[in-house]
Amino acid sequence: MDNIIAIGLGLALRSVIDFVTDSDYRLTGTLVGLWEGFALSHFLHKNPRNPNDAYLALATRFVIDFVLTNSLVRFALTGAWTLVG
Numbered sequence: 001m002d003n004i005i006a007i008g009l010g011l012a013l014r015s016v017i018d019f020v021t022d023s024d025y026r027l028t029g030t031l032v033g034l035w036e037g038f039a040l041s042h043f044l045h046k047n048p049r050n051p052n053d054a055y056l057a058l059a060t061r062f063v064i065d066f067v068l069t070n071s072l073v074r075f076a077l078t079g080a081w082t083l084v085g
Helices: 002-020 024-046 054-070 071-085
Strands: none
Touching: 002 024, 002 054, 002 071, 024 071, 054 071
């Protein structure tokens, strides 16, 4: 259930950040990536024995984000900043 909430919250956050930053891919990718890194770290520490759910939720958010934006630049920036976060 936590992963479903995380997916919904992550997608809502993407929409808000995209609206506020006026579709600036560098800023949007950075902010979303940092959030994703924080969320992934949280869920990995919460359930260290089964990290598959956290990675599946992350992959789901990435795929939906890519399908909606069709931007490889934003996808790459989000992925890079997720590793930093």
